Amino acid sequence: MIATIAAKELRILFSSPLAWTVLGALQLVLAWLFLNQVDAFLSVQGQLLQLANPPGVTEMVVAPLFGATAMILLVITPVLAMRLIAEERRNHTLPLLLSAPLSLGTIVMGKFLALWAFLCLLVALAAAMALALFSGGPLDAGLLSVGLIGLVLLAACLAALGLYFSSLTAHPAMAAISGIAVALGLWLLDIATQEIAPLRALSLLQHFGQANRGLLDTADVAYFLLFAATFLVLTVLRLDRDRLP
Secondary structure: OHHHHHHHHHHHHHOHHHHHHHHHHHHHHHHHHHHHHHHHHHHHHHHHHOOOOOOOHHHHHHHHHHHHHHHHHHHHHHHHHHHHHHHHOOOOOOHHHHHOHHHHHHHHHHHHEEEEHHHHHHHHHHHHHHHHOOOOOOOOOHHHHHHHHHHHHHHHHHHHHHHHHEEEEEEEHHHHHHHHHHHHHHHHHHHHHHHHHHHOOOHHHHHHHHHOOOOOOOHHHHHHHHHHHHHHHHHHHHHHHOOOO
């Protein structure tokens, strides 16, 4: 049933102008950033060759591209997630959904997986641009792979966060604004709390930055998984309050 719900939500998402607008805009923005990074790399390539251990194209083009993709996901994910539950509440169809013979976990996971799959498609667009560089020279496969894993895990966290805020209100716009505000706050926590290690450990930037440098470890993976699981559980608990008589 999870797959059925996810497929239904994906069909709804792809039938909306918002999804295609996001895909088109993201492709344009990423292509512009990608070409700028390639141009910047080519302009200093001669100088880099004089260094003993020069940074490669992966560090100078792919890593910034993935960093820009992460920032874009930070903003667009709450917008894509805003209607998943909030619109059901606004249209008064949420009681019908909750009365179905399905567990709340099944409903939440179906909606989450649909959004995550769409975000992974956006990540794939960035990956395709990075892989195009293989024709021009060698890439650091390790750095590229870890960066992609970091993006996919970040997308899962943002999808869970956006879904939770969508469950709190009947107003999709309010869900989107709240989700963006919290996501940006968690992202910037690393910058604002340089001297406070426990708070820095909660920062999305801290953990994604590690992955984008090719340094993803078990602590970072655990953070992403716990982050996503926490907000999915919170979403289930919120819907459970609606299901109670």
